[in-house]
Amino acid sequence: MKFGILTGGGDVPGLNPCIQTVVHRVVDGGHSIVGIRRGWGGLLNLNPDDPDSIEHNLMVLDRQVVRAVDRSGGTFLHTSRTNPARVKPKDTPPFLRPQRRGEEPEDFTAHVLHVIERMEINVLITIGGDDTLSYSLRLHKEGVPVVAIPKTMDNDVFGTDYCIGFSTAVTRSVQAIDDLRSTAGSHERIAVVELFGRYSGETTLITAYLAAADRAVIPEVPFDDQRLAALAKEDKRSNPSGYAMIVISEGAQLAGGEMVLRGVADAFGHRKLGGIGEVTAELIKKHTGEDVLSQPLSYLMRSGPPDTLDRMVARNYGELAAELALAGGSGEMVALQKGAYVHVPISQTGEGKKQVQVEKLYDAEAYRPRVRGVAGLPMFLD
Secondary structure, eight states: OEEEEEEOSSOOTTHHHHHHHHHHHHHHTTOEEEEETTTHHHHHSOOTTOHHHHHHHEEEEOTTTTTTGGGSSSOTTOOOOOOTTSBOGGGSOGGGGGGOOSSSOBOOHHHHHHHHHHTTOOEEEEEESHHHHHHHHHHHHTTOOEEEEEBOTTOOOTTOSOOBTHHHHHHHHHHHHHHHHHHHHHHTOEEEEEEOOTTOOHHHHHHHHHHTOSEEEOTTSOBOHHHHHHHHHHHHHHOTTOOEEEEEETTOOBTTOOOOEESOOOTTSOOEEOOHHHHHHHHHHHHHOOOEEEEEOGGGGGOSOOOHHHHHHHHHHHHHHHHHHHTTOOSEEEEEETTEEEEEEGGGGGSOOOOOOHHHHEETTTTEEOOOOOTTOOTTOO
16 A cells, blocks of 8 residues: 655654554554645645646655654654635635635635546545544545544644643753742742643643642633732742742733634634733733743743653554554544553544643643542643
C-alpha cells in the first residue's frame, strides 16, 4: 500500500517523533509512504498534472529521510490551517480558480479526492486537533481510509485523555513561571502570565497547580477583576518576597464581558485569542495601585523539542495508528483513556466539549486550583 501522512493546525513538540515512528512501521512492513506538506494545503494546492506541483507538495519518506527528525520540535512536513471544504477566493490555487462559483468559500473536496486517487494514496494518517480531525472525518465519509492522531497543546480533543504537545506546553510554562519569579520578586510586583489554551482552561489550571501560582483564571469561570485584584494584593502582601503570581488563559473573560479576539476568522471559523493578560494587568494596576508585570508566553509554550512524555505518547500513537491502518482500519482515532492506549471513532471528537471539571478541580471564588481528590482521575486530571 501507499500511505500518506500530514500534520495540520498549530505545531506542537512531538509531531516529528510521531511521523518517524509511522514511517518506520510502514516501510518495515514493505509499504511506501509520502509526507503531505503543509497539512490539507498540500492536497488542495497539488496539481496532479504538474510535476513541479507534485514535488512541491509531496515528499517521499523512508528511514533515511526521517533519521534525525525526532530531535527537533515542530513538524518538518510544515503545517497550515487550510480547510479544503471552505476555501476563500484569495486562497484558491490558480489552476482551481475557474471552478469557483462566486466569492463565498468554495468546497474543493472533490479536488482533494481526485488528488488522492491520482497520487495512488491508499490510506491517510492525519495528525491534528479538532479542525484537522473534522476534515479527516469528512474524507472517511467520502470513502478514503483515514486513521487520525490527536495533537494540541490545549489537550481539548474530546474522546482522549491526552493529545500530543500538552505535556511539553505545561513543562515550558512551569519553567517560565519559575524563572519569572526572580524578576517579580526583585521588583516586588504582581505578575500576570497569559497562556495559550483557547476555550479550555486545562493548560492554565495544570500549570498553575504544578507551579504553585497564587491564582489561576480559566475560561470556564468568568472573573471579577476587582476581586482578583484584591486577592492578588493580599497574595503580594503575605509573600515574604513581596510578589504575587497569576496565571490566566487566553480564553478567560471578565464577568459580563467577552473573550479578547483579534484578526479575521480562519478557514475553520476561528479568530485568534490573546490579550486578556494585558487587559487584566492594567485593571489590577488600576484597582490596587501596584506595579504589575504582564507576560504572554504565547508560542514559546509549543516551541522546541518535546519532553520525554510527549516523545513516548507520540511514538506510541504512531505505532498504534500505523497498526490500525495496516489492518485496514478507517475512521478511527488513536487515544489514551484511563492510562491505556485505545482507538475510538473520529466522530467521537464532535460528541462533547472538553473543559475543566470546575466542581472537582477549581475554586471559582478564590480563582485557584483546588483538587478535591485524584482517585480515578487521568494523569493530568482533565
